[in-house]
Amino acid sequence: MNVFATLKTVFFGSKFLSSPVPIDGTPRRDLVSALNGLMPLCRTIPGVRLALDIREGQVVLALNWTPRTDGNASTGSYHYIVSDEEGVREMADSQVLFTENGKDNLPGSMDGPRKHPTVSTEKTEKDSAHLKKGVQKKAEPTSPEDTGKKAKSHTLMQEVTAFLTSRYRFRFNVLTEETEVASVENNIPDTHLRYTKVDERWMNSLSLEAIETGIDCWDRDIQRFVRSRRISEYHPFTAYFEQLPEWDGTDRVSALARRVSDDPVWVNGFHRWMLGLSAQWMQLNPDNNRANSVAPLLVSSRQGLGKSTFCRLLMPDTLKSYYTESYDLSSPAFAEAKLAAYGLINLDEFDKLGASKMPLLKNLMQASALNIRKAYKHSASSLPRIASFIGTSNREDLLVDRTGSRRFLCVSLKHAIDCTTSVEHKQLYAQLKTELLSGERSWFNKEEEQTIQQHNALFYKHVPEEEVFRLCFRFATEEDNPQEVLSLSATQLFERMKAAHPSIMRGMTAYSLSRILPQLGERVHTTKGNVYRVVEC
Numbered sequence: 001m002n003v004f005a006t007l008k009t010v011f012f013g014s015k016f017l018s019s020p021v022p023i024d025g026t027p028r029r030d031l032v033s034a035l036n037g038l039m040p041l042c043r044t045i046p047g048v049r050l051a052l053d054i055r056e057g058q059v060v061l062a063l064n065w066t067p068r069t070d071g072n073a074s075t076g077s078y079h080y081i082v083s084d085e086e087g088v089r090e091m092a093d094s095q096v097l098f099t100e101n102g103k104d105n106l107p108g109s110m111d112g113p114r115k116h117p118t119v120s121t122e123k124t125e126k127d128s129a130h131l132k133k134g135v136q137k138k139a140e141p142t143s144p145e146d147t148g149k150k151a152k153s154h155t156l157m158q159e160v161t162a163f164l165t166s167r168y169r170f171r172f173n174v175l176t177e178e179t180e181v182a183s184v185e186n187n188i189p190d191t192h193l194r195y196t197k198v199d200e201r202w203m204n205s206l207s208l209e210a211i212e213t214g215i216d217c218w219d220r221d222i223q224r225f226v227r228s229r230r231i232s233e234y235h236p237f238t239a240y241f242e243q244l245p246e247w248d249g250t251d252r253v254s255a256l257a258r259r260v261s262d263d264p265v266w267v268n269g270f271h272r273w274m275l276g277l278s279a280q281w282m283q284l285n286p287d288n289n290r291a292n293s294v295a296p297l298l299v300s301s302r303q304g305l306g307k308s309t310f311c312r313l314l315m316p317d318t319l320k321s322y323y324t325e326s327y328d329l330s331s332p333a334f335a336e337a338k339l340a341a342y343g344l345i346n347l348d349e350f351d352k353l354g355a356s357k358m359p360l361l362k363n364l365m366q367a368s369a370l371n372i373r374k375a376y377k378h379s380a381s382s383l384p385r386i387a388s389f390i391g392t393s394n395r396e397d398l399l400v401d402r403t404g405s406r407r408f409l410c411v412s413l414k415h416a417i418d419c420t421t422s423v424e425h426k427q428l429y430a431q432l433k434t435e436l437l438s439g440e441r442s443w444f445n446k447e448e449e450q451t452i453q454q455h456n457a458l459f460y461k462h463v464p465e466e467e468v469f470r471l472c473f474r475f476a477t478e479e480d481n482p483q484e485v486l487s488l489s490a491t492q493l494f495e496r497m498k499a500a501h502p503s504i505m506r507g508m509t510a511y512s513l514s515r516i517l518p519q520l521g522e523r524v525h526t527t528k529g530n531v532y533r534v535v536e537c
Contacts, residue, residue: 146527149331153329159215160225164206169193170226171234175322175386178227178233191243198226236319237281237343237386240429247430250434256428259418260298261312265455266411272444273409277388278432279442281343290443291368293451295389296409297350299396299459306417307392311346316425327482329357335364340383347391351398358400362407365389399459401519406449410459465513466520472497473534475521480535487524487531490514
């Protein structure tokens, strides 16, 4: 390899000679690029030192190194001079100077006369010195002092790591994105330790304990470990299911449902819903695009029957912090974020939710994949859904959209719920886990959804348009005489209803009626538009 030829190509082959000198004295961009090109070359030469001296009208580049063939030989100093007048030229042999006592010598004395005057501006001289110093610093080998600092830093981190892991256990909660800590106690397995969030007080306590044991560390040394990827990740729900015992074969899910009601539709539907809840907690087949899209609704006009208490009873002790009754649908982004942060969301007093919120709620209930941007991050992340929904209501006429009623499994309470008998959560969820792993379905099929819709007929909210319609008409059946069956549009129905009951129909419109009719009966599409087959009462 011809070092000098390469040196000329990399540095003096750049275009910086042909471009004008910046008037502010700053280095040219292509000069910096040329210096970057020298770095791979310098790494191949033992003991290399490179100096760059820039003066008005000329540039001197000095490259010093120890020859490979003779490590004891004097260090050679080879120089190139660049000027606007003479271009690039290598100094004559008589001008080559050799280092004395390991010190570099540039061509000519720094204090002696020069062919070109020194730079007239102070800034250019400073830039030259800074550039020269930076190049030399990169090329210099690691000093013993630097090596000692690295060794000390390595030893310190080993001491900090050994101290923390001997006294504490750490885990990174992927739901809260926070590190949790537990004190190691004798005769207590790690699975039974009580963890808490590492807040500022905990961080300061860990730093003080480390210093008191003789470790010469700073707060940042403790934080570096606690907030690193060395802390293993922990998912509260999957970890809970991994630690469950074997199921003993007793059906606890149906027994839990019967605390509320013996209605077969409720008991079977609650069991299916619990399978969906457990599948999401286990993160079982997260790519199948099926969410637990049904919500049980506990309905009673009487207070104090234990509706909300029963909802809370479903959560195991270690997962109670992932239950919430606070769900604000006025903020869609925050509402969606809670689907990835909580295990169970109670829509308490469901009957107070406005009809305008229902479309958003149903979309959220069906969402399986979430695209959420957290407050302190610049981009959105795809997060798995964890949460299922349950709700309570003090009114029985709570469902407005009949076509969407399949999303709610309503049950009317006839007595107080038994909330005093403890729930064997481990066996309850061990049963659900066993059933899921055995291939049991975790979602409602079409037949089950149709059964829910029929079951929910008692919970529909009857609007005035519907009441007047039923006073005037009923939907035709196959048994009706074809001559009595009328095919009328929504507007025609509205006009006949208004003629029959003008005072009751005051304030109603054909549009409001048209939104109710598809929920009451079948709409038939004809060449003349959509009509409804009805019989006058």
